[in-house]
Structure formats: structure tokens, C-alpha cells
Amino acid sequence: MTTAPRLDGRVALITGTGGGQGRAAALHFAGQGALIVGCDLDAESAEETAAAVKATGGQMTTNAPVDLGDSAAARAWVERAAAAHGRIDIVYNNASATRFGPVDMLSDDDWRFTMRNEIDLVFHVTRAAWPHLAERGGVIINVASMAGHIGSRTVPMLAHATAKGAILAMTRQLAAEGAPHGIRAVTISPGIIETPGTTAQLTDPAVRTALIAQNLLPRLGLPEDVVGLAAFLASDDAAYITGADFVVDGGMSAI
Ligand SMILES: NC(=O)c1ccc[n+]([C@@H]2O[C@H](COP(=O)([O-])OP(=O)(O)OC[C@H]3O[C@@H](n4cnc5c(N)ncnc54)[C@H](O)[C@@H]3O)[C@@H](O)[C@H]2O)c1
Numbered sequence: 001m002t003t004a005p006r007l008d009g010r011v012a013l014i015t016g017t018g019g020g021q022g023r024a025a026a027l028h029f030a031g032q033g034a035l036i037v038g039c040d041l042d043a044e045s046a047e048e049t050a051a052a053v054k055a056t057g058g059q060m061t062t063n064a065p066v067d068l069g070d071s072a073a074a075r076a077w078v079e080r081a082a083a084a085h086g087r088i089d090i091v092y093n094n095a096s097a098t099r100f101g102p103v104d105m106l107s108d109d110d111w112r113f114t115m116r117n118e119i120d121l122v123f124h125v126t127r128a129a130w131p132h133l134a135e136r137g138g139v140i141i142n143v144a145s146m147a148g149h150i151g152s153r154t155v156p157m158l159a160h161a162t163a164k165g166a167i168l169a170m171t172r173q174l175a176a177e178g179a180p181h182g183i184r185a186v187t188i189s190p191g192i193i194e195t196p197g198t199t200a201q202l203t204d205p206a207v208r209t210a211l212i213a214q215n216l217l218p219r220l221g222l223p224e225d226v227v228g229l230a231a232f233l234a235s236d237d238a239a240y241i242t243g244a245d246f247v248v249d250g251g252m253s254a255i
Pocket residue numbers: 015016017018019020021022039040041042066067068069093094095096097117121143144145146189190191192193194195196197198
């Protein structure tokens with residue numbers, strides 16, 4: 001057993017650090033000794049996160065705005081991090097943006113927006129980071145969703161469910177291709193987590209009550225419920241774990 005921070009000295013690239021789970025991840029990983037490189041579409045909120053990390057004694061640099069749906073921009077962000085630190089140990093693909101709508105109401109633009117901002121950005125970042133991870137081994141954590149596992153009768157999430165199903169499949173294949181290089185790849189599948197991304201849906205008390213009633217644990221999830229697991233998966237304590245998915249849903253999918 002060791003009492004050293006779990007991620008001491010590891011260079012962790014975390015996407016979407018402007019808010020929600022990305023901000024919580026930056027704070028938690030930095031608290032575990034990781035050197036954080038963040039990014040977001042939103043420059044102001046990303047800088048707030050970096051300031052919060054530094055205020056707690058952690059180390060974080062951030063680049064924003066960066067649109068990871070743009071392949072060249074994603075590569076530039078990754079290469080800048082590798083040049084600054086000389087290594088990349090962890091890639092935490094957290095950022096995403098989606099559009100909801102039932103199948104017959106989804107426009108071509110809605111569909112392409114969701115694929116770009118839920119699948120393409122993960123591919124762009126991972127491909128650029130791959131040779132750096134392969135240098136000494138590393139970990140890829142991709143955020144999927146329960147939407148990638150089960151359908152919904154109430155939320156019209158066709159594009160989102162499709163994209164998150166792709167992340168689950170992509171990650172299994174990354175694990176297969178990464179193992180010879182010492183790269184592990186895992187997914188986390190959250191249920192409903194209270195973040196800026198879900199605020200709009202969760203303001204209606206009736207909706208909140210209905211969603212909580214679906215869970216075994218009688219509350220909605222918080223970003224902190226997800227990022228502790230992510231830190232474990234990024235650490236050497238998870239050295240024998242790859243290609244697996246981890247559900248964080250308050251027991252919703254167990255019943
Ligand atoms: N909140 C939930 O209930 C929930 C449930 C299941 C899965 N997830 C997943 O968890 C992850 C984090 O979700 P969250 O709720 O914290 O989201 P959020 O919307 O609060 O934060 C996502 C961040 O990603 C950034 N981002 C989006 N597209 C980007 C791009 N192209 N380039 C750079 N940055 C970009 C946004 O600006 C935002 O700051 C996402 O992958 C999401 O799909 C969330």
C-alpha cells in the first residue's frame with residue numbers, strides 16, 4: 001500500500017474543463033498529484049477552472065477556446081501539451097455536446113452536430129495523443145453514457161444514444177489496439193448527473209422527482225460521483241483493467 005497521491009506527476013489531458021464533470025475532474029485529478037492540461041470551447045469558464053485548481057495548490061494549464069471537433073485544433077492542443085510536459089500519461093475524453101429530438105424531427109444538421117461533438121472529438125484527441133501514450137504506456141478514459149446502453153421512452157435521444165453507443169464500441173477497439181503498447185482504454189457510463197449540461201432539463205421539480213424515482217439511491221448524481229472513479233481507473237491501482245465499462249447511475253439500470 002502507498003499513501004502517495006494516486007496520480008503523482010502524471011500528465012493528464014482533460015477535455016471540456018469549463019464546467020460540470022470536466023471541472024470536477026480537473027480539481028480531483030490535480031488533488032491526486034496530476035499535472036492537468038485542460039481545454040474547452042468556452043474560454044472564460046475554462047480559465048475559471050484553471051484558477052480554481054491553482055487556488056487549491058494544483059497545477060493546470062488550459063487552452064481555450066479550442067474546438068475539438070476540428071481535427072487540426074485538437075491535434076494542436078495535444079501537441080502543445082506534449083511539448084510543454086514531454087509526455088502524456090492520461091487522456092480523459094469528457095467533453096461533448098448533443099442535440100435532442102425524435103427521429104422524424106432530427107435535421108441533418110442536428111445529426112451531424114451530435115456525431116461531430118460526441119464522436120469525432122474523441123477520435124481526434126485520441127489519435128493525436130496515441131504515439132505519446134505509446135511511448136511509456138498510458139490510459140484513455142472515455143465518457144460514454146447509460147444512453148449508449150438503454151433506450152428511453154421519455155427522452156428523444158436518438159443521436160445521443162447512437163453516439164454514446166459508438167464511444168463504447170470505439171473504446172473496446174482502442175483497448176484491443178492499445179494493449180500491445182501498454183495503453184489501457186475504459187469507458188465510464190454516467191446516469192443523470194447534475195451539471196451545466198443538464199440544468200435546463202432538471203429545473204422542473206416534477207422531472208427531478210420522476211428521475212430520482214428511477215434510481216435505487218434516492219438522488220441525482222453529482223460530478224464528484226464520477227471523477228473519483230475516473231481517478232482510480234487512471235491510476236496504477238487499475239493496472240489490470242482495460243476494455244471495460246463502468247456504470248455510475250445510482251442503481252437506475254439495476255432495476
Ligand atoms: N450530465 C449527465 O447527466 C451525463 C450523463 C451521461 C453522460 N454524460 C457525459 O459526461 C460528459 C460530461 O458531461 P457534462 O454534463 O459535464 O457536460 P457539460 O455540458 O456540463 O460540459 C461539457 C463541456 O464540454 C465542452 N465542449 C463541448 N463540445 C466541445 C468541443 N467541440 N470542443 C471543446 N469543448 C467542448 C463544453 O463547452 C462544456 O464545457 C459528456 O461526455 C456527457 O455526454 C453526462
